[in-house]
Amino acid sequence: MTLNTDWAVRWIKGSAAVVSEHRVELITLDREIGDGDHGENLDRGFSAVLPKLDDLPADATPGDALKLVATTLISTVGGAAGPLYGTAYLKAAGAVAGHAELDGEAVVAMLTAARDGIVLRGKAEAGDKTMVDAWTPAVDAASSALADGLGEAAILDAAATAAEAGARATEPLVARKGRASYLGERAIGHRDPGAQSSALLLRVAADAAAGV
Amino acid sequence: MTLNTDWAVRWIKGSAAVVSEHRVELITLDREIGDGDHGENLDRGFSAVLPKLDDLPADATPGDALKLVATTLISTVGGAAGPLYGTAYLKAAGAVAGHAELDGEAVVAMLTAARDGIVLRGKAEAGDKTMVDAWTPAVDAASSALADGLGEAAILDAAATAAEAGARATEPLVARKGRASYLGERAIGHRDPGAQSSALLLRVAADAAAGV
Amino acid sequence: MAGVAGRVGLVFVSHSSKIAEGLVELAGQMAQGTALAAAGGMDDGGIGTSFDRVGEAIAAVDSGSGVVVLCDLGSAILTAETARDFLDDDDVRDRVVIVDAPLVEGAVAAAVEAEGGGDLAAVVSAARSAIGAF
């Protein structure tokens, strides 16, 4: 039941679909406490990834597919999410480089590397009201699920569920990184758009694995 | 031998001529330690004053003529010299408002008000390598000349001579105001363009009075 | 955008018309309901500052709640201060504040504060404390 490149491609295609579907929601969240482009940025980025998937060689690994996402997002997103997600996917790809199939341990390594990449790039800490507040609980939940002996799909499901809770938990926070930090107390009551999109993307990863 | 509106108009027309004549010199000085537009800025400003002199009413005072220069320079110069000289001429005009003719005391009051206007606007102190370094010695020399019982023309001549020395004395200085302050030690050895143009303008004032 | 009732307006004074206009774009992204005006370049569009453009920009964004003016270089501050001094109406003059803050960073911070309904003092202090916020 390990996760192969087909899974990775399903995850990426599903990400493009979910980002396009939630475009307006993400724009609205970002309009409240940012510049209102987060949905557009991610839609632009993932739309640009889709045609490139066809060029992946037959023997491409999941890491190869993630690397493709990384470079494409970096080149096309145009907002903070570009370098942040780009670095996340790049580090995730590095963590599973060479693996044709990802077992539970590899999945946790991948998620951990992604989160570490975001932190390396953006230097946000937990509670700063950023996408880190979705990723860190996701990584923690995935590690616990692995320790509990769960399989890949269940690990990703735990990660997604934790990310969703983490995104909701950004609502009462004041932002200390990103544009929302300009708002001070006025950011309170609004969910961080990047945390929300992170939860969406992790849910797609879990859904893509659930069918395996 | 007091100075009337004819004198003021001769001073202004002569200023336009001398600024146009020294355009390249002032540009070159400003290129060394600034952005190279001081000659162009002043030439634009005084050229714009000339046609307006024709609109001065027959009973205009010297102060009215100076006020015309002030508002025109403020609107057209486009660089620091605009608000600085503009404020200088405006305060000078205020100091002699209502006088049809300027005696020595009025001349000193006019020069003092001009210098004070520049300081009020630009907040430079003596030695900051700005036009203040021409104006302050000029005011001091004019006051001494008045105390020595000299006439208007001789007062202005003393002021011009002191301004010329003051402009030269900016050469060894490091700038603490204006664009040249970006250059640090590299401003040493270059004459301040605004101090130089100030000396030129004061010399014209003296020349215009010498004929009286 | 014309002055917005109850809200502080902003004027961006730059030697470059492109910088001033670009700032209206940039700050406007996070302050779509706030009056922002560019006063860049000389009257002929060349590099320099224009007394008239500054005066017009102040008039354009003033709604009675105050105007914050940000400038790029010292000579822009001199032009802005002169334009302020020449305002006919004492009340208007008293509510125009020229802030010595980094232009771009101050503009975005001030725009966000104005958009949030901050008063003149709050917008001024947002501009001043801009740097390093993000």
Add this chain to the structure above:
Amino acid sequence: MAGVAGRVGLVFVSHSSKIAEGLVELAGQMAQGTALAAAGGMDDGGIGTSFDRVGEAIAAVDSGSGVVVLCDLGSAILTAETARDFLDDDDVRDRVVIVDAPLVEGAVAAAVEAEGGGDLAAVVSAARSAIGAF
């Protein structure tokens, strides 16, 4: 302008192409012999930052003496840092410094220092200490 031998080059990263281009104009007035490049806007010119534009701008102004990159907002810094990380040549990467300084004020101060022949460290420190210089 292409890289100038022996001189530090500058890159201005802004979400607005107008701001970046205006800065090349403004800083260029006092640094006519220094390589300055605008990396403003997204690839399509919209408001945002472009990884490719930053990379190309760095390559354009690099003469081997170092490149100083100034940015408008935090997300521009993230883009610039990513572009720097992706430079193929380690030597080039080591001489590209992204400075956290006010964009306009830092750009002018850095440009003047580079024009005067200051080395990479001097240009970086000029940018950092820009505010309030004038």
